[in-house]
Amino acid sequence: MRPEPRLIEVRKNVLKQNDVIARALRDRFRAAGVFVVSLVSSPGSGKTAFLEKTLTLLRPRFRVAALVGDLATENDAARLARSRAPVKQITTGTLCHLEAAMVQTALEGWNVSDLDFLFVENVGNLVCPSSYDLGEDLRLVLLSVTEGEDKPLKYPTIFNSADVAVITKMDLAEAVEFDWETAYKNIQSVRPGMKVFKVSAKSGDGLENYFAFLSQRLSELRNAVVT
């Protein structure tokens, strides 16, 4: 006779391994006083251009560095290196997202306490990165004006998991008849209260607002560590 199956309770988080590493990273970043920003978006939304500009303009004022994830090429790291900030490429192979362990490995040999800001650019993908905590303080989701105002409704999970949204390529807004009110409303629908920045990496418009926000968050982090 075939034995009856027995039901046993387990209760284990499937992504526990990632979460444990992410927590260790976050503790390490806090202790070092470095503010970590991760960037997620669809491919082609302008993450690398935005980050290159960010690194270039912040470098005279802060100690900045970046890790950049990509499936196959090292092109993004080469582009970002033009900013003269320390940059390391994480090539994920076939993996569609970054995991905390990859960030940990990429940081080997880096002293994070030498930094004010560390930027981590995820693989261009609006689905998979949402589930993986990388130990970041702030997750930034980018949406370019050329993508359509309903992106947040199509990918609610990643927009909901983010802390801040950045609308990129604002210099093209008029040409593509970008409807700001609708985009803003859709973002607020999937993530009420989310702060939204409008920027153009090309003209530089809107970047100073974003930098002021980052700088304030860095002070808050350091004050919290001290007290």
Next chain:
Amino acid sequence: MHELSIAMSIIELAEEEAEKRGAKIEAVHLKLGALAGVVKEALLSCYEMACENTSAQGSRLIVEDVPVIIFCQTCNAQRTLATIQQFTCPDCNTPSWQVLQGKELEVVALEIIECAPNHA
């Protein structure tokens, strides 16, 4: 598409638990939140594929969908969302991003068959 690597993690976790008990896995019960970022259909087909040549081969993955529950400050109560496209209270329309439930990706139970009765 990260469902395959998630399916592999689920199997790894289940195998570990089953091995402790010297048992064979019949089924894995999973709680899947609407905000977990995992597509159920993709996960189910990946699971079958990932089970091949493991001790979980032939086992079933039973997925329990977990809806998003938010806390509504106006109602001072928990509210279940019907859609993840609108984070507002279904009763009073107040927006809320305080998510109390819906991110679960958790193995909650296993159905196992104990191979050898090694318990007294």
